[in-house]
Amino acid sequence: MYRCEKWKEKPPVLRSYDREALVSQIRAGLALRPQIEEILDGFLQAGTESVWFIGIGGTYASCMQVHTYAKHRTSLPVYCENAAEFLTTGNRQFNERALVIFSSESGTTKEMIELDAYMKERGIRRLAFVDTPGTPLAEEDEQKKVIVSRKNEQLKFFMCINYLMYCRGEFDDYAQYCENMETYLAEALAETEESADDWARRCAHDLAEFRDKHPEMPHYFAAAGNQYGAAYSYGMCYWEEQLWIRTRVVSCADFFHGMQEIIDRDTPVTLFIGEDEQRPLAERAARFLPKVCANYTVIDTAEFPLTGIRPEYRGSVSHLVMRAVCSRIDAYLEYYLRHPMTIRRYYRQFDY
Amino acid sequence: MYRCEKWKEKPPVLRSYDREALVSQIRAGLALRPQIEEILDGFLQAGTESVWFIGIGGTYASCMQVHTYAKHRTSLPVYCENAAEFLTTGNRQFNERALVIFSSESGTTKEMIELDAYMKERGIRRLAFVDTPGTPLAEEDEQKKVIVSRKNEQLKFFMCINYLMYCRGEFDDYAQYCENMETYLAEALAETEESADDWARRCAHDLAEFRDKHPEMPHYFAAAGNQYGAAYSYGMCYWEEQLWIRTRVVSCADFFHGMQEIIDRDTPVTLFIGEDEQRPLAERAARFLPKVCANYTVIDTAEFPLTGIRPEYRGSVSHLVMRAVCSRIDAYLEYYLRHPMTIRRYYRQFDY
Numbered sequence: 001m002y003r004c005e006k007w008k009e010k011p012p013v014l015r016s017y018d019r020e021a022l023v024s025q026i027r028a029g030l031a032l033r034p035q036i037e038e039i040l041d042g043f044l045q046a047g048t049e050s051v052w053f054i055g056i057g058g059t060y061a062s063c064m065q066v067h068t069y070a071k072h073r074t075s076l077p078v079y080c081e082n083a084a085e086f087l088t089t090g091n092r093q094f095n096e097r098a099l100v101i102f103s104s105e106s107g108t109t110k111e112m113i114e115l116d117a118y119m120k121e122r123g124i125r126r127l128a129f130v131d132t133p134g135t136p137l138a139e140e141d142e143q144k145k146v147i148v149s150r151k152n153e154q155l156k157f158f159m160c161i162n163y164l165m166y167c168r169g170e171f172d173d174y175a176q177y178c179e180n181m182e183t184y185l186a187e188a189l190a191e192t193e194e195s196a197d198d199w200a201r202r203c204a205h206d207l208a209e210f211r212d213k214h215p216e217m218p219h220y221f222a223a224a225g226n227q228y229g230a231a232y233s234y235g236m237c238y239w240e241e242q243l244w245i246r247t248r249v250v251s252c253a254d255f256f257h258g259m260q261e262i263i264d265r266d267t268p269v270t271l272f273i274g275e276d277e278q279r280p281l282a283e284r285a286a287r288f289l290p291k292v293c294a295n296y297t298v299i300d301t302a303e304f305p306l307t308g309i310r311p312e313y314r315g316s317v318s319h320l321v322m323r324a325v326c327s328r329i330d331a332y333l334e335y336y337l338r339h340p341m342t343i344r345r346y347y348r349q350f351d352y
Numbered sequence: 353m354y355r356c357e358k359w360k361e362k363p364p365v366l367r368s369y370d371r372e373a374l375v376s377q378i379r380a381g382l383a384l385r386p387q388i389e390e391i392l393d394g395f396l397q398a399g400t401e402s403v404w405f406i407g408i409g410g411t412y413a414s415c416m417q418v419h420t421y422a423k424h425r426t427s428l429p430v431y432c433e434n435a436a437e438f439l440t441t442g443n444r445q446f447n448e449r450a451l452v453i454f455s456s457e458s459g460t461t462k463e464m465i466e467l468d469a470y471m472k473e474r475g476i477r478r479l480a481f482v483d484t485p486g487t488p489l490a491e492e493d494e495q496k497k498v499i500v501s502r503k504n505e506q507l508k509f510f511m512c513i514n515y516l517m518y519c520r521g522e523f524d525d526y527a528q529y530c531e532n533m534e535t536y537l538a539e540a541l542a543e544t545e546e547s548a549d550d551w552a553r554r555c556a557h558d559l560a561e562f563r564d565k566h567p568e569m570p571h572y573f574a575a576a577g578n579q580y581g582a583a584y585s586y587g588m589c590y591w592e593e594q595l596w597i598r599t600r601v602v603s604c605a606d607f608f609h610g611m612q613e614i615i616d617r618d619t620p621v622t623l624f625i626g627e628d629e630q631r632p633l634a635e636r637a638a639r640f641l642p643k644v645c646a647n648y649t650v651i652d653t654a655e656f657p658l659t660g661i662r663p664e665y666r667g668s669v670s671h672l673v674m675r676a677v678c679s680r681i682d683a684y685l686e687y688y689l690r691h692p693m694t695i696r697r698y699y700r701q702f703d704y
Binding site: 056057058060068071072073074075077082083084085088089090091092093111214216217218224225236237240241242244245246247248250251252253254256257258259260261262264276277278280281284287288291292344345346347350352 | 408409410412420423424425426427429434435436437440441442443444445463566568569570576577588589592593594596597598599600602603604605606608609610611612613614616628629630632633636639640643644696697698699702704
């Protein structure tokens with residue numbers, strides 16, 4: 001016989017981690033490039049003049065990330081819309097020369113099905129990334145191309161915009177960039193998960209202990225640039241939805257314009273620092289936090305070697321590096337909180 | 353001698369309310385119309401091709417509201433940017449034919465001064481609404497017009513976009529709309545504050561009592577359409593910054609894609625329901641909430657008569673109606689929490 005001892009039993013090192021699966025999953029994403037390029041070539045020839053990333057919930061967060069990445073890099077008009085909002089209000093910049101790009105894991109998301117039908121009716125060109133074959137969103141039509149492939153949502157979106165920029169002469173070193181990613185990214189992210197594992201395990205232990213004493217306290221996340229979408233999705237789709245932990249995500253830009261006031265010594269705050277153009281905004285928060293808080297966590301993607309990735313390309317993948325670190329934290333939070341991340345209280349449990 | 357009895361002593365009815373001041377403040381905002389129109393005429397003649405609402409913190413929330421209002425109404429490209437993010441990353445759609453519109457209460461906000469300098473250096477046309485005369489942001493230059501006038505930030509932004517739409521032939525009943533607002537809006541908002549007062553007093557009492565028992569629990573706000581910016585600003589700039597209450601704001605669109613999972617019977621949720629195009633998204637949340645929660649508050653602007661305001665124009669001012677109701681709640685929260693809303697822990701207290 002034996003009895004569980006909540007804090008004494010330790011989860012296994014590299015819990016829920018399979019290097020081979022991870023590496024081949026990322027490689028599979030990157031290997032979609034010829035297919036993506038061919039589809040986009042077709043859409044460009046047909047007269048695409050603007051690109052619309054449309055999502056809902058977590059996929060909307062991915063749209064935010066690619067939008068932040070794209071808007072100062074390309075002269076192509078790039079829009080980021082929430083599907084439910086777009087369907088109720090619309091946008092007058094939208095027209096028949098738009099290309100809509102979206103992604104769905106289930107292939108059955110209510111709002112996305114409605115969006116897809118709306119677009120189909122109007123003959124709008126679409127590229128859909130769908131994880132699950134045989135689902136409504138995985139059905140092609142005259143103006144819609146579908147790539148069925150699991151995971152790598154952000155990567156797929158970024159691959160699209162990178163190629164579109166290349167076609168417009170806005171990405172001179174595209175070939176070199178792709179080669180660098182295709183050679184090193186998968187291993188670099190696996191290496192990140194592995195090197196973050198021990199720290200993440202201790203971090204998750206402390207976070208879980210804190211939650212024991214403060215179950216109602218939200219956990220604060222601050223982030224800038226492509227990390228903002230990452231934090232938006234991490235707080236909402238991982239901690240709130242999958243771990244049932246209260247969170248409050250703020251952009252580093254607005255952090256100093258209201259939210260900072262409710263931080264004191266014991267408020268749990270995690271700051272995501274990436275390596276894109278908005279890094280200085282996160283660095284400002286990093287300088288401020290220790291002055292008023294003694295319960296903060298800083299995750300800085302610059303600490304990870306990302307072996308082989310050229311320094312000038314690191315910023316474009318820092319959201320993936322952050323995800324790698326966070327997935328290690330989640331693996332241990334799931335254990336310490338004894339909360340299988342697949343449980344849903346309400347989502348798809350009944351009609352609403 | 354006497355001793356304060358926290359819950360037994362009642363704040364005065366219509367605490368911190370001055371009808372005459374409120375009405376004349378709103379009238380003063382609406383009276384800016386000829387000045388706004390003249391300035392915009394000049395900018396249009398000079399060749400304005402896109403409008404950029406840029407802000408930070410609360411003023412960014414106002415930019416969101418006017419952006420949501422505008423994007424499906426006008427073919428004029430309208431952008432909403434956070435100043436700190438724009439300054440670090442920029443946007444390739446931005447060019448010398450842009451018109452930048454911003455607002456500042458203090459006239460000294462760090463990021464906005466930096467933005468203004470950036471624009472001045474590039475000769476970008478700007479319209480600045482500044483509450484405080486004699487401040488850096490209130491200084492005009494060759495391409496910058498300033499309207500010094502207190503309060504009414506959202507109203508001013510909406511007046512700008514309404515006139516720009518009118519000039520483009522996108523607002524046929526502009527004259528009638530303005531007449532309707534100028535005749536009835538100020539009194540309608542005062543009437544709203546007055547009729548919400550008693551309810552708001554009881555609501556604030558309950559909220560304050562709840563906070564006594566659950567000081568760490570965040571208060572959730574869900575909102576759609578022009579109410580989302582209203583909730584973003586209300587949660588962050590009023591409750592977090594001015595009342596030091598933890599909040600978490602979510603759009604009704606994303607409410608169902610993650611956040612809903614951490615709501616249970618006792619989670620405090622306030623749902624803002626407005627009357628613009630996104631009302632159905634809020635109504636969906638209103639149908640869902642009672643099934644899983646017994647600690648919710650619904651504020652529906654449709655409940656207020658807004659005497660004289662034409663039904664078809666109500667949606668365009670529902671964020672102002674919500675603000676009127678919320679300002680009544682705040683007046684009593686300030687009392688029950690014994691937290692003067694002017695106190696700041698950190699903001700402008702030391703360098704960071």
